[in-house]
Amino acid sequence: MPNAALLEVFPTPGAAPIVVEHIAEEFTSVCPKTGHPDFGVITVRFEPRTAREGGTCVELKSLKLYFQSFRAEGIYYEAVTDRIRDDLARLMNPNWLQVRADWRGRGGIRSITRADAGEVPGHLRGA
Amino acid sequence: MPNAALLEVFPTPGAAPIVVEHIAEEFTSVCPKTGHPDFGVITVRFEPRTAREGGTCVELKSLKLYFQSFRAEGIYYEAVTDRIRDDLARLMNPNWLQVRADWRGRGGIRSITRADAGEVPGHLRGA
Amino acid sequence: MPNAALLEVFPTPGAAPIVVEHIAEEFTSVCPKTGHPDFGVITVRFEPRTAREGGTCVELKSLKLYFQSFRAEGIYYEAVTDRIRDDLARLMNPNWLQVRADWRGRGGIRSITRADAGEVPGHLRGA
Amino acid sequence: MPNAALLEVFPTPGAAPIVVEHIAEEFTSVCPKTGHPDFGVITVRFEPRTAREGGTCVELKSLKLYFQSFRAEGIYYEAVTDRIRDDLARLMNPNWLQVRADWRGRGGIRSITRADAGEVPGHLRGA
Amino acid sequence: MPNAALLEVFPTPGAAPIVVEHIAEEFTSVCPKTGHPDFGVITVRFEPRTAREGGTCVELKSLKLYFQSFRAEGIYYEAVTDRIRDDLARLMNPNWLQVRADWRGRGGIRSITRADAGEVPGHLRGA
Amino acid sequence: MPNAALLEVFPTPGAAPIVVEHIAEEFTSVCPKTGHPDFGVITVRFEPRTAREGGTCVELKSLKLYFQSFRAEGIYYEAVTDRIRDDLARLMNPNWLQVRADWRGRGGIRSITRADAGEVPGHLRGA
Amino acid sequence: MPNAALLEVFPTPGAAPIVVEHIAEEFTSVCPKTGHPDFGVITVRFEPRTAREGGTCVELKSLKLYFQSFRAEGIYYEAVTDRIRDDLARLMNPNWLQVRADWRGRGGIRSITRADAGEVPGHLRGA
Amino acid sequence: MPNAALLEVFPTPGAAPIVVEHIAEEFTSVCPKTGHPDFGVITVRFEPRTAREGGTCVELKSLKLYFQSFRAEGIYYEAVTDRIRDDLARLMNPNWLQVRADWRGRGGIRSITRADAGEVPGHLRGA
Amino acid sequence: MPNAALLEVFPTPGAAPIVVEHIAEEFTSVCPKTGHPDFGVITVRFEPRTAREGGTCVELKSLKLYFQSFRAEGIYYEAVTDRIRDDLARLMNPNWLQVRADWRGRGGIRSITRADAGEVPGHLRGA
Amino acid sequence: MPNAALLEVFPTPGAAPIVVEHIAEEFTSVCPKTGHPDFGVITVRFEPRTAREGGTCVELKSLKLYFQSFRAEGIYYEAVTDRIRDDLARLMNPNWLQVRADWRGRGGIRSITRADAGEVPGHLRGA
DSSP: OOOGGGOOEEEOOOSSOEEEEEEEEEEEEEOTTTOOEEEEEEEEEEEOOOTTTTOEEEOHHHHHHHHHTTTTOBOOHHHHHHHHHHHHHHHHOOSEEEEEEEEOOBTTEEEEEEEEEEOOOGGGTTO | OOOGGGOOEEEOOOSSOEEEEEEEEEEEEEOTTTOOEEEEEEEEEEEOOOTTTTOEEEOHHHHHHHHHTTTTOBOOHHHHHHHHHHHHHHHHOOSEEEEEEEEOOBTTEEEEEEEEEEOOOGGGTTO | OOOGGGOOEEEOOOSSOEEEEEEEEEEEEEOTTTOOEEEEEEEEEEEOOOTTTTOEEEOHHHHHHHHHTTTTOBOOHHHHHHHHHHHHHHHHOOSEEEEEEEEOOBTTEEEEEEEEEEOOOGGGTTO | OOOGGGOOEEEOOOSSOEEEEEEEEEEEEEOTTTOOEEEEEEEEEEEOOOGGGTOEEEOHHHHHHHHHTTTTOBOOHHHHHHHHHHHHHHHHOOSEEEEEEEEOOBTTEEEEEEEEEEOOOGGGTTO | OOOGGGOOEEEOOOSSOEEEEEEEEEEEEEOTTTOOEEEEEEEEEEEOOOTTTTOEEEOHHHHHHHHHTTTTOBOOHHHHHHHHHHHHHHHHOOSEEEEEEEEOOBTTEEEEEEEEEEOOOGGGTTO | OOOGGGOOEEEOOOSSOEEEEEEEEEEEEEOTTTOOEEEEEEEEEEEOOOTTTTOEEEOHHHHHHHHHTTTTOBOOHHHHHHHHHHHHHHHHOOSEEEEEEEEOOBTTEEEEEEEEEEOOOGGGTTO | OOOGGGOOEEEOOOSSOEEEEEEEEEEEEEOTTTOOEEEEEEEEEEEOOOGGGTOEEEOHHHHHHHHHTTTTOBOOHHHHHHHHHHHHHHHHOOSEEEEEEEEOOBTTEEEEEEEEEEOOOGGGTTO | OOOGGGOOEEEOOOSSOEEEEEEEEEEEEEOTTTOOEEEEEEEEEEEOOOTTTTOEEEOHHHHHHHHHTTTTOBOOHHHHHHHHHHHHHHHHOOSEEEEEEEEOOBTTEEEEEEEEEEOOOGGGTTO | OOOGGGOOEEEOOOSSOEEEEEEEEEEEEEOTTTOOEEEEEEEEEEEOOOTTTTOEEEOHHHHHHHHHTTTTOBOOHHHHHHHHHHHHHHHHOOSEEEEEEEEOOBTTEEEEEEEEEEOOOGGGTTO | OOOGGGOOEEEOOOSSOEEEEEEEEEEEEEOTTTOOEEEEEEEEEEEOOOTTTTOEEEOHHHHHHHHHTTTTOBOOHHHHHHHHHHHHHHHHOOSEEEEEEEEOOBTTEEEEEEEEEEOOOGGGTTO
8 A cells, every 4th residue: 555654865966956757657556446457657746945955855766666555555546646745745845846647547538637735836737 | 418417526635736637538429510420539627626625526437428428419519618618617616627629520620629617727728 | 220221332443453441530339238339440441343343432421421320339349340341342342351440449458350351462461 | 712701600609718729731722923732731729709799600611611712822821821810800800819820831941820810818829 | 366267258250250459558467576567568469260160259358357367466578478378369269369568668678578379370470 | 634744754764673652742632522622642653664674754843743733623532543543654654553542531531542553562562 | 151142021911910930841051160061950930020010021932042052051050040040130120030940960969059039929938 | 977177168159149959869877876877868958148248158079078978977867967057057157057857767767857057937947 | 898698598488489579778889989879779589499499588687787788898880789699599599589779870870780590580581 | 972982891790691771861962953952861771791701881981971972963863862772782792782762852742762782582672
């Protein structure tokens, strides 16, 4: 089941702002209603606090293991997005963070769910 | 015929704003003038009210059945978009909602019809 | 329901062999098991008999109406392909004919069904 | 020759604003200088006035016939765009309207010509 | 774990040869060495025996459940392909059958594994 | 109307066999039934006789003018292909020649018509 | 060598603002350092002054000849963009003008150089 | 190891602002944790100071050698982006500069890291 | 330097013939002439001997390390392909094996080098 | 003007047959009729004689300079292909060689010219 304890961080390397994006193309969880697997692409984009502010960035391998911890979980699309947003925002306390999930869909309808934390720049909202 | 009674909702799962998008790639209705079938892709994008505000999201399978209820309906492009916008806005009372239909077209002309409800963010209008 | 009586022909225009291909990108029928609509692309490829042999070609608008007659029919993938092959082969008695249906699929699996009539050239089989 | 009298309208179906886009992929006219045919894709995007304001939308088949009336016309790229903008703006008196022509080009240079009428939203200008 | 008992068949509908192809885009199993999930696209192509010969075709939903039964299985690439080939060939006893798995890969290398049964037409081998 | 007198040739430049292909992406004629324009891509592929054999190749600008001479002609798909095959085969007397027309289609069905002259290599037939 | 005297104009056809874009996909000049040819795509986008203001547009064939005049010129990427911007801005005195060159690159690095004149709309800058 | 001393500049050629972009598609460094090579595409976009301001642009071949100097370096994604931003900003002192690295990724997750210097135009941030 | 001792095998899992393909998208070596790095995609396709014949397949992680051993090697395109063919053919003694390298190229020319071992099926040669 | 003296060779590195392909994406010559430049992609594919037979391969940089020697030459499409075939076949005396030129075209028609030398494998002819 989703396990935020798997997540690790490292200190933001520099003093100037950066924007980081991780795109996990092999995410899978289980639909709690039908028991069938769901497949999606999870994109996480964030601006960490700088080194001076004690900022941190999520470590890549730990993020992979965290995503794998959803593999057997029965959980809805919207809850996946919310959960990842909350776990990562709590972990890094970034300036802002966006989570987007592109689901492969079922029965001819595919879905995209998005969740933001902090002050996402205006032109990136809903993108 | 289009049947909004098929639509069901579930409560928005979280407290922070999310944006949801459903893309139905197999929509079909009938042209009221010629009797020939029309084919299109319907995209619905919305920001539901949050859990605290009693917000709701449309349930995916019910949305599929609702779209299927247009299959034998004679209805114009613009009226399809209007109808879906009105039915979904009434159902969920979201912060904002966009409907976009990309029609395969006829006689060398393909069309896109769009309808908005509520305060759609400026940079998403007409997109 | 599928209605081969809608099909019309016109005489092959020339004396030398030709190969004709029609690609119907908006085919839809109904799954007899679930009642949900199926969507696919139907490709028909054939070599008509020549003018001298009294050959004929299916007329395009009649082919469209014939395909539309499947719209409310509950019929399996393989049976659609078989039915179209049989109806068109009987209609035109061509040198050879191939039918291929590319289905949009369900539950993460999409399918292609193929049916041949007559002596299809070797390098085109299963293509 | 270009004939705006071919154009017909129907009343905007709803009370809320919509945006409509028609993409004619088979436009052809004649270069007045060389006599060779020009080929392009014409995109018309507009926000009609609402039903309450007596708004109208151009009827699709009439638009097709109107575009076909340019087939034998000797007319420059920029004049095509201007002419369509003026004819459609006069016909519908929309809130705003954009015309864009993507020409296949000649001699290694392809061109795009654009013309606007009314208050086109800022982020759509020149798009 | 992989469960061939989930597979069901239905009789080949017609008398003339057909070729069927199923493409499962959401296959996942587990690497027995690392414990990390593998993701791939499984393509199954076959020519069933005809109705007269008592031929059968695998039923689509049962195929989906069969593929899902690999979800928690630790199994190598080549063994997945072999296993599916063997299970389906035993089930349907087709004229010929091909299985192809396109794996998303690891560490910058992606792989394709193929397995055939029966007399696959020459120009389709290794394709 | 189609005018083969516009076609010119030049001598094949070399002694060794060559294969030439011309792809005209802006072909248009008129449907004799509806009066609406048809649009297509015409591909001509041929092996001219060699210089020693007195072989000739069609000159490119003359081919363009020849194709333009179909612009106002009411003529069916299959007849276009036949006519071009006959005119060019007579003009050049090549070892072999293929004509393929990819039509943009009407009402959701697009078509490809092909016509051959002489001994087209086996693996190129119907391609 | 680059020859602005080749450029010709014609009067802007209408009273309302238009935006014109020319995309030359076959531009070539010579690297002054190595003597090797450079290849790129030049895009020119501008809003001419209106007919009432005495506005003019660059004539297409003259633009082609002007671009061809760079063929033997030894000139750096940035200087090409600057030169074209200056020559065309002087020629047409437009409301604004953008030049963008997409170079095929060398040694694994490809470059894009851009130069603006006048008040380019904000959302188009650097695009 | 990364060597900024390899970088050379040339004076900005003109008086009007330009925007330059270099896209290095063959960047490789080494992961300091695993010792495995990382591969990415580095995009550098900047507005140099003008000729009047004594502005300079990085010379292309020197940039290539500078990028090659990372080949054997063990360095994290975020540090690569930071390092390049710092080295190039110090070298050219441009009006603004953006560095973006698109990494091919590992274990199903690919990443994008971005770093800015100076006043990057708002609509280009995070792009 | 290229080190075939890194390569490991595992026994072919089944009795029936299979075809395996590995596509390494991140191959890099060094040009012995210029000292600049070369980048390419290496595809290895082979039919291992069956389990009964004592056949073996190359292990994926060892293949990755083997490819990484070329990273600092000065070696020509054709020699890379030859070397990999020879090392893998000696390792597995397969029924047949193909190596193909798609190089990113230099100075506007990109290259593909291919090397075969054993009886490659005819329709796969040079593909 | 085309200068075969620029071409250099190196000995085929191995004893087993290889197939080499060079794709020059930036070829340009001049149309002898109009004086306008022609642009194309030249593909050369060949099987050199083996090391034992004293086989040679064309050296890549010399091939680039040879192609550049056509830059100012007035020469027809078919003659370019013939000339390159003859020059390279004489240079290397390979087992077989194919030249293919994909021209960007003029006036809506693009062309492909091909020339072979020696015993090109059947399934590669005209491809």
